[in-house]
Amino acid sequence: MASHAFRRISECFVQPHRPTQMSNQICHLTPWDIAMLSSHYIQKGLLFKKPSTLVHPDHFTDKLLEKLRHSLSLTLSHFYPLAGRFVTHKTQDPPSYAVFIDCKNSDGAKFIYATLDMTISDILSPIDVPPIVHSFFDHHKAVNHDGHTMPLLSIQVTELVDGVFIGCSMNHAAGDGTSYWNFFNTWSQIFQAHDQGHEYEVSISQQLIHNRWFPNDCSPPINLPFKHHDEFISRFEAPFLRERVFHFSADSIAKLKAKANSECNTTKISSFQSLSALVWRSITRARSPPYEQRTSCKLAINNRPRMGAVPEEYFGNSIHVVSAETTTGELVENGLGWAAWKLNLTVAKHNERVVLELLRKWLECPLIYDLGSFFDPYCVMMGSSPRFSVYGNEFGMGKAVAARSGYANKYDGKVTSYPGREGGGSIDLEVCLSPDNMRALESDQEFINATSHSSLLY
Template identity: 65%
Template structure:
């Protein structure tokens, strides 16, 4: 047995503990949901230390697995679409497909127990995230459209020598990062309270989807063949590294950015994103007339009028971007680049959000990962605002967060809260080996990086 290979011990399926009348109905997908069909599952996971040995390790893991499955079953009562499968209705004239979630015709969410003969140090000590981390998740390379035959939610609990990794793969057509972490937060909350047998959670999800007036709930995709969904993406060779930024370091970057353009309106995250954009662009040694952009994932819930609540379960996310040439980006200041990103964010209003949906309905299209793989640009995903380290599962606070294979390309940067909290941020940066080496030699960038 190769000690660096994850060995699957068992798998089963978990259904909601109760079947509600609401869960017997189809869950229809919005334009934001449908646009995700050709991209990959969300894959994020938390690494925990094993507790001090007070009894046999086998008893510990068996008890943990039983509690995780029981609490997952309770959580799925609230998040019942995650226990379903995708279903498609084909229309012959004109040719079109309508995709929705069938919450009844499914064995449930998948639950895997696996082992890996490695330590926490083996995972966290290397400078670059080891490839074995990708094996800590199910649904490797799966597209969301595969949810017709694969579970929409898969949990993989991998036992390490001295730790436990809980990796969650969720179909991105069902929800965005906000929805993903709301689910994890609810599962953790129910886990902590399950001895009381309670089903209540602090922020129950709102499953009913948001549609523009006069549209939905069933939306046709004008495709002649279902194969048009299936543009498989293979990531290029990448190095992946997590860079840590303390609150003090971020504050300095923010003060510098605002001072350079005589304002106080640029946020910490816009300032940090501008630093990353400029530093990665410098590392790439691109021609000065080359167009470059920095995309920011942006939550539409608060931008709609009236706004949607944060516990709206579904996709409600787009990207905004700052665009310029390499020469302009590098010749101007950090503040100049940060202001471009600030303008993109503040310009994303209710009118812009609704305009995007109206345009999509006139000409539906699916996001393709190869379109996001732009070797001249940077994509800032996820968010340090998500409550990632509040998920404990009886194991105390996680010591690290890692992601799977999904959505990785040269210039993809995912932002997470730092482990110590308090406004610190971890950036998971994916770059080609040469570009990563150049970034690590970038003085402005590395001066802002803090020791973990």
């Protein structure tokens, strides 16, 4: 990729268009937020095709950037914590370390314009996701604690020969995937309203709830028992990985679900549990561990539907990771339904009582997730969700042709899910594996037979 010229042309900071009384306050972090301080930023983005008939290409780019910046400013009026910075209050005796978001004393969110002399086909045609995609995102390798000195939100617009990539890096201690896509969806909605001449009076579809939720026996701020962030912050460096996007049509997903439920004589196993079971079994076979080796499939799970006091509009983190475990021998010798049922039971057990107990234990012994030790070499981690509204986002260029992610939070066995571009229940999986494990997965007939070619209509 060295022959392709990537250039960062300009950058600026964007402030909320209309500061409110709440946006001048501080925002305390919950246990869910604090646990993310050593993880990477969320890095997700969308690739769009430029309009086919551009008489003045430079004029198109200038107008697009102006509209993106203006609509971002309007959007930040609703998502004002993303324009802030982290601040820490420390005491030495006894040692305590409290992190919060200062929503006022900040330059705002960063906005970057870059160019790359590659085409959409150069990005999407290779079997593996090209490493150059990582350059579409700011905050490369940054951890969330870096939000003390780095913007909590950074937008990078990368212009290709025939396309535009809009990449967003959002601090994961400020919000989770639900919060991330709520921001992206709202930004798109405001952009489109502005594009249609509705300058300021935009009624967004989802009113946000910014009051951070704390358990009954906990009041902010949460003081961590540390003197310095070096005691709990680590910087995980991923080994060389192959990243590949596999497409599963709605028909293929339906067949997997029917097979899993039939094998277990039930109707309770979901489409995503069935697909996750396929991925777990296939990657485990690709790794070829000993039959007695323990293996796990971990799922990022949204607590909002399980918590009466935490609605879908809640902005912040409200996630846990749940895990189904077994031995390699049991996993590969039993069928798809057996593995899917284990995942179903794991998800079903995660209710409000369990969430509150997990929070109680966390408050007794605060844990900051360390990517290097949290995920072992024999686990599969299913991240993100095909339920997020990814392809409903438009910025004057029609529907996106693809979604891609940056370097952040990737390791051998990380699988990120997106809805398929054609909708209807189709799913795309971005799979990260070592080169040897990826080659073995590509030869796994059960897995490959379930995949299909995505219809990229651009």
